[in-house]
Amino acid sequence: MKVFIVLAALIGCYVYAQDAQILPVGGQVGGGQRLPCRGRNEEYKTCGTACEPSCTNPNPMCTKQCINNVCQCRSGYVRNEITRQCVRQAQCSRPGTGFGSSTPFPSQSPQRCGRNETFRTCGSSCEPSCTTPRPQACTMQCIVNVCQCSEGFVRGPSGCVRQRDC
Numbered sequence: 001m002k003v004f005i006v007l008a009a010l011i012g013c014y015v016y017a018q019d020a021q022i023l024p025v026g027g028q029v030g031g032g033q034r035l036p037c038r039g040r041n042e043e044y045k046t047c048g049t050a051c052e053p054s055c056t057n058p059n060p061m062c063t064k065q066c067i068n069n070v071c072q073c074r075s076g077y078v079r080n081e082i083t084r085q086c087v088r089q090a091q092c093s094r095p096g097t098g099f100g101s102s103t104p105f106p107s108q109s110p111q112r113c114g115r116n117e118t119f120r121t122c123g124s125s126c127e128p129s130c131t132t133p134r135p136q137a138c139t140m141q142c143i144v145n146v147c148q149c150s151e152g153f154v155r156g157p158s159g160c161v162r163q164r165d166c
Helices: 002-017 089-093
Strands: 042-049 066-073 117-124 142-149 154-156 159-161
Antiparallel strands (some): 042 066
16 A cells, blocks of 8 residues: 555656756756746755645655756745646635635636636646646646646746747
């Protein structure tokens, strides 16, 4: 049973790491300028966790695997899976900011989705992104009532874009 729990935790951490914003080696862009983390309450980490805390899993079991050059939530914050913002855990249970303990909030209106996004009552936990356009391993976990990138688009730092625009 312990092996199953550890295996499930490792798969969950690997899948979550697929959504992390990974930066170039050294966190630098051309000219030696460091690429800043764009999200509020985020910070750049040269060696981030593979299992960033989230609203639905604030204390994940994790390996000591290092995710290089990544933007992750500052200490005391968790990742909101819907908005992808870093929030205090107490904000996760407020309507419009994430999930409650185990009951999803009433359906979000599809009109609230951003440009190039589609509302899904059961979205993928492995949404394609600029850094991982074709996630290899994914759980069957359902992300409830979420706006995700429309077909042909991937999640970029500022929204859904065509992969060629990453």
